[in-house]
Amino acid sequence: MNCAMISGRLKWDPTIAYTTGEKQLCVARFKVEVPKKKDPSKYDNISCVAFGEVAEKFEKYLRKGDFVALTGQNTCGSYVKDGKRIYTQEILVEEIDHAPSMRSGGEAAKKEATPAPENADVRIETEDCVPDGFSLLGDGDIPF
Numbered sequence: 001m002n003c004a005m006i007s008g009r010l011k012w013d014p015t016i017a018y019t020t021g022e023k024q025l026c027v028a029r030f031k032v033e034v035p036k037k038k039d040p041s042k043y044d045n046i047s048c049v050a051f052g053e054v055a056e057k058f059e060k061y062l063r064k065g066d067f068v069a070l071t072g073q074n075t076c077g078s079y080v081k082d083g084k085r086i087y088t089q090e091i092l093v094e095e096i097d098h099a100p101s102m103r104s105g106g107e108a109a110k111k112e113a114t115p116a117p118e119n120a121d122v123r124i125e126t127e128d129c130v131p132d133g134f135s136l137l138g139d140g141d142i143p144f
Contacts (some may be wrong), residue, residue: 004091007069008034028055032068042070048072050093062098071095113134 014030
């Protein structure tokens with residue numbers, strides 16, 4: 001099984017291109033900065049490529065600094081440059097989840113989190129608040 005799952009911030013804006021021919025296909029190339037486990041102040045820069053609808057998400061919604069969590073396949077390749085073979089490794093992205101950064105002037109930056117009131121009680125206490133097919137549990141009914 002070849003499955004790679006990484007999360008981190010985009011190192012720069014994705015590079016977007018379209019293939020030529022009858023059917024154009026969007027291609028996005030980018031790097032994700034992933035903090036190192038032993039020293040979180042240092043990063044691994046993981047090269048990634050996405051195609052089609054996934055790549056179009058990068059074109060429309062994602063910019064440098066946005067947090068992404070992606071799933072894909074680890075791919076290896078090589079090419080010759082100036083008579084020397086160069087080996088490459090990148091993630092072929094299949095799925096993406098993202099959380100936009102708090103850029104100044106953007107909608108995300110204008111919204112501030114509203115904390116819950118200190119006296120807020122989120123427990124359901126009455127039967128009329130319980131959805132059909134569910135039942136109200138007391139503290140003694142929870143197995144942990």
